[in-house]
Amino acid sequence: MSILVVGSVAYDDLETPSGRRENALGGAATHFSMAASFFTKVRLVGVVGDDFEQKHIDLLKSRDVDVKGLTIVPGGKTFKWKGKYGLQLNEAQTLDTQLGVFGSFKPVLPDEYKKSEYVFLANIDPELQLDVLRQAENPKLVACDTMNFWITGKPDKLKEVISKIDILLINDGEAKMISGENNLVKAARKVSAMGPKILVIKRGEYGAILFANDKMFYAPAMPLEEVKDPTGAGDTFAGGFMGYLAKTGKIDNENLRKAVICGSTMSSFQVEDFSLDRLRTLTQKEIDARMKAFKELSHFDL
Amino acid sequence: MSILVVGSVAYDDLETPSGRRENALGGAATHFSMAASFFTKVRLVGVVGDDFEQKHIDLLKSRDVDVKGLTIVPGGKTFKWKGKYGLQLNEAQTLDTQLGVFGSFKPVLPDEYKKSEYVFLANIDPELQLDVLRQAENPKLVACDTMNFWITGKPDKLKEVISKIDILLINDGEAKMISGENNLVKAARKVSAMGPKILVIKRGEYGAILFANDKMFYAPAMPLEEVKDPTGAGDTFAGGFMGYLAKTGKIDNENLRKAVICGSTMSSFQVEDFSLDRLRTLTQKEIDARMKAFKELSHFDL
Numbered sequence: 280m281s282i283l284v285v286g287s288v289a290y291d292d293l294e295t296p297s298g299r300r301e302n303a304l305g306g307a308a309t310h311f312s313m314a315a316s317f318f319t320k321v322r323l324v325g326v327v328g329d330d331f332e333q334k335h336i337d338l339l340k341s342r343d344v345d346v347k348g349l350t351i352v353p354g355g356k357t358f359k360w361k362g363k364y365g366l367q368l369n370e371a372q373t374l375d376t377q378l379g380v381f382g383s384f385k386p387v388l389p390d391e392y393k394k395s396e397y398v399f400l401a402n403i404d405p406e407l408q409l410d411v412l413r414q415a416e417n418p419k420l421v422a423c424d425t426m427n428f429w430i431t432g433k434p435d436k437l438k439e440v441i442s443k444i445d446i447l448l449i450n451d452g453e454a455k456m457i458s459g460e461n462n463l464v465k466a467a468r469k470v471s472a473m474g475p476k477i478l479v480i481k482r483g484e485y486g487a488i489l490f491a492n493d494k495m496f497y498a499p500a501m502p503l504e505e506v507k508d509p510t511g512a513g514d515t516f517a518g519g520f521m522g523y524l525a526k527t528g529k530i531d532n533e534n535l536r537k538a539v540i541c542g543s544t545m546s547s548f549q550v551e552d553f554s555l556d557r558l559r560t561l562t563q564k565e566i567d568a569r570m571k572a573f574k575e576l577s578h579f580d581l
Numbered sequence: 582m583s584i585l586v587v588g589s590v591a592y593d594d595l596e597t598p599s600g601r602r603e604n605a606l607g608g609a610a611t612h613f614s615m616a617a618s619f620f621t622k623v624r625l626v627g628v629v630g631d632d633f634e635q636k637h638i639d640l641l642k643s644r645d646v647d648v649k650g651l652t653i654v655p656g657g658k659t660f661k662w663k664g665k666y667g668l669q670l671n672e673a674q675t676l677d678t679q680l681g682v683f684g685s686f687k688p689v690l691p692d693e694y695k696k697s698e699y700v701f702l703a704n705i706d707p708e709l710q711l712d713v714l715r716q717a718e719n720p721k722l723v724a725c726d727t728m729n730f731w732i733t734g735k736p737d738k739l740k741e742v743i744s745k746i747d748i749l750l751i752n753d754g755e756a757k758m759i760s761g762e763n764n765l766v767k768a769a770r771k772v773s774a775m776g777p778k779i780l781v782i783k784r785g786e787y788g789a790i791l792f793a794n795d796k797m798f799y800a801p802a803m804p805l806e807e808v809k810d811p812t813g814a815g816d817t818f819a820g821g822f823m824g825y826l827a828k829t830g831k832i833d834n835e836n837l838r839k840a841v842i843c844g845s846t847m848s849s850f851q852v853e854d855f856s857l858d859r860l861r862t863l864t865q866k867e868i869d870a871r872m873k874a875f876k877e878l879s880h881f882d883l
Contacts, residue, residue, distance in 0.1 A: 296763075366763050461598075461668050463786075464806045485787040488804060497801035497878050502790060504766045536881040570883055576799050577879050579838040581872055 281320040281345070282525040283418075284311045285386045285411045286401025286514075288325040288349065289358040292374075293553060296366055297507040303554035304335050305360065307401035307424070310511035313558045314518025314545040315399075316342035317566060318526040322392050324348035324411070326384045328355035338559065347389050355380035368506050369483055388414040397525040399517060400444070402426050405436040412443055420530065422446035422521055423475075424513070430456045442474040445530075448517050450481045463488070464495075477535065479520065479542075481513050489539050492532055498539045499577050501547040501569070508553040512546040515558070519545030544569045583622045583647070584827040585720075586613045587688045587713045588703025588816075590627040590651065594663040594677075595855060597670065599809040605856035606637050607662065609703035609726070612813035615860045616820025616847040617701075618644035619868060620828040624694050626650035626713070628686045630657035640861065649691050657682035670811050671785055690716040699827040701819060702746070704728050707738040714745055722832065724748035724823055725777075726815070732758045744776040750819050752783045765790070766797075779832075781822065781841065783815050791841050794834055800841045801879050803849040803871070810855040814848040817860070821847030846871045 286308035293300045312321045322345045329351055339346050356379035362371040386407055396419040400408040408423060415421070421444045429437050430453060441447060441457075447470065455461055458469035467478050467490040478490040482500070489496040520542035527534055544566060551557045588610035595602045614623045624647045631653055641648050658681035664673040688709055698721040702710040710725060717723070723746045731739050732755060743749060743759075749772065757763055760771035769780050769792040780792040784802070791798040822844030829836055846868060853859045 462806060462808070464804050482787070485784065486799070486801075495804055495878055496881070497788070497804070498881075499788075499799035499801070499879075502766045502797055502799070504764060506764070533882065537883065540881055540883075574881070574883055576797055577801075577881075579798070579800075579842055579876070579879075580835065581839065581842075581876055 280396050280525045280528060281322055282315055282397040282399060282521055283322045283324065283388070283392050283395035283415070284308050284315070284399045284401060285324040285407070286311065286399075286403055287358055287381055288323075288327050288331070289360055289381070291510060291554065292359070292361040293508055293510060294363040295368065295508050295553075296364070297505070298553070300508075300553045304338070305510060305554060306358065307511070307514040309339070310514035310549070310555065311399060311401055311518040311521075312339060312344045313342060313555050314515040314549070315522030315525070316344050317545070317561070317563070318519070318522030318541065321345065321522075322348060322395060324386050324388060324392065326350045326352060326380050327357040328380050329353050331357045338555070348387075348392055350387075352380040362510070364509060368509050371510065386411050386414075396420065397521060398422070399521050400424070400440070401514060401517075402429075405429050405433050405440045408440045409436065412440070420445050420524065422448060422517065424448050424517060425453065427453060427456060438473060441470070444475050446477040446479065447475040448479045448481060448513070448520070450483070450513070454478070454480055477530075479539065481516060483509070483512070487516065487539055487543060489535055491535050494532055496532075496536045496539060498536075498543050499573070500543060501573065501576065503547065503551065506550045509550050510554070512550050515549035516542035516546040519543070540570060540573050543573060582698050582827045582830060583624055584617055584699040584701060584823055585624045585626065585690070585694050585697035585717070586610050586617070586701045586703060587626040587709070588613065588701075588705055589660055589683055590625075590629050590633070591660040591662055591683070593812060593856065594661070595810055595812060596665040597810050597855075598666070598668055599807070600855070602810075602855045606640070607812060607856060608660065609813070609816040611641070612816035612851070612857065613701060613703055613820040613823075614641060614646045615644060615857050616817040616851070617824030617827070618646050619847070619863070619865070620821070620824030620843065623647065623824075624650060624697060626688050626690060626694065628652045628654060628682050629659040630682050631655050633659045640857070650689075650694055652689075654682040659683075664812070666811060670808050673812065688713050688716075698722065699823060700724070701823050702726070702742070703816060703819075704731075707731050707735050707742045710742045711738065714742070722747050722826065724750060724819065726750050726819060727755065729755060729758060740775060743772070746777050748779040748781065749777040750781045750783060750815070750822070752785070752815070756780070756782055779837065781844075783818060785811070785814070789818065789841055789845060791837055793837050796834055798834075798838045798841060800838075800845050801875070802845060803875065803878065805849065805853065808852045811852050812856070814852050817851040818844035818848040821845070842872060842875050845875060
């Protein structure tokens with residue numbers, strides 16, 4: 280089944296201990312789309328300026344990502360983010376943000392997108408997320424991401440979004456902020472009570488925890504010998520996770536667990552190189568092998 | 582098989598968001614002994630003052646811990662540690678340390694302890710750890726813990742210890758300090774090359790990673806609704822881990838993984854109450870149920 284993603288498409292200037300990149304393809308919707316495309320067809324809604332390069336549109340098309348929903352604004356500038364990571368690689372320091380055309384983004388779903396059964400609302404203004412939900416016609420499964428900026432800046436609109444979705448993918452700190460609870464289990468229960476029956480807590484190098492149907496699933500992150508660029512790891516995780524759910528159409532505990540491993544697998548590749556470079560060359564065989572490596576990493580018998 | 586532990590026996594003044602305790606039984610060797618006692622017989626070498634209460638000796642004896650090696654110094658004061666935890670519970674702030682008789686601790690192994698096949702050197706001065714190794718007669722498996730204080734303070738002696746042991750149990754930061762590597766996988770490889778073929782990286786609420794025989798195993802920590810007191814979690818982990826290995830006598834990958842889960846299980850109980858209160862009442866049935874909960878927490882099918 281096709282999956283609809285709405286979010287940022289951007290160019291990044293990156294600096295990590297492994298090097299620098301300028302004008303590297305980035306943005307939440309981009310990372311999500313590339314990752315999900317290994318599992319299902321993707322429909323992307325976003326906005327860029329006419330500085331957005333054709334080769335990047337071609338890259339998305341080559342992965343069967345439908346870019347009919349990607350608006351190109353003549354004379355406009357694509358969203359630009361400049362960030363730097365320290366040795367620990369766990370958090371980016373934002374050096375500069377130029378919203379460009381993304382600052383006045385009003386997502387409009389092409390007619391044929393409106394019946395998308397699977398929807399991912401990447402981290403954007405909750406008012407825009409609500410706009411998308413109004414346009415979507417009876418989706419089967421809606422997932423959403425957000426960030427501290429919206430949790431503190433637009434708490435009521437964000438709560439309205441959260442009340443309408445099925446799956447929330449956020450990190451530890453965001454779950455604690457939204458719930459006002461310092462304990463993660465209590466925070467998860469409180470957030471779930473606000474709407475999303477399924478909660479995925481992303482913990483970067485420490486993996487992810489799935490809370491669903493009164494059960495917890497703790498997926499490790501793959502310990503890697505080299506992490507070149509963590510940018511987009513969370514969106515890539517979401518792409519693998521949602522892509523697998525859209526492909527298989529089953530939302531039971533067993534399938535949700537496998538979806539988390541798909542997400543972990545995709546983000547483990549993502550961080551191995553700058554921008555989307557690793558995903559460009561990734562093969563199904565490599566994905567299958569990494570999934571098996573996750574099984575080997577976490578398996579034990581009693 | 583009996584397991585020998587050498588380390589601190591202490592009284593703690595604790596403050597956590599859940600409350601306070603004064604003169605609570607603590608110390609690395611105490612926590613280790615109590616946890617390991619659920620799997621095997623334990624021989625404890627340590628030192629206390631004559632302020633050490635009989636009821637605490639009785640508690641250890643009630644768990645079949647041999648305290649022949651616990652020296653009671655007449656007129657001496659037991660090691661006293663005062664610490665406080667913030668809301669995150671991940672690191673204690675030491676408010677006061679009174680070494681007392683522990684300041685001049687010279688571990689002496691009773692003759693019948695010298696042939697112990699399993700040895701755990703808790704976090705003490707590496708010179709004392711070497712002393713113990715000189716007294717131990719051909720042990721089958723030696724494990725060791727340490728801390729940043731010794732890594733920077735006595736690096737050469739610590740390296741000598743590390744070169745002589747089979748298993749090192751440390752945290753992320755310590756592995757990076759010892760190796761000078763910021764990447765955990767590279768750090769683990771470097772530390773293993775210094776001696777210990779088996780390395781367990783403890784990550785608190787994020788679980789533990791076992792590096793052994795060129796394989797990694799990532800064990801989750803159990804997400805808990807209430808953590809009252811994290812003191813001794815690492816030593817309790819070591820007690821469950823080593824206790825299980827001593828009980829079963831097998832050091833292959835499969836058994837090492839199960840030992841890590843035993844360690845995680847014991848420390849998940851340990852933090853549920855202050856001091857050793859949870860372990861006092863713990864039953865084998867509860868341990869078995871928690872082990873199964875760990876399996877359920879991390880299991881997935883491909």
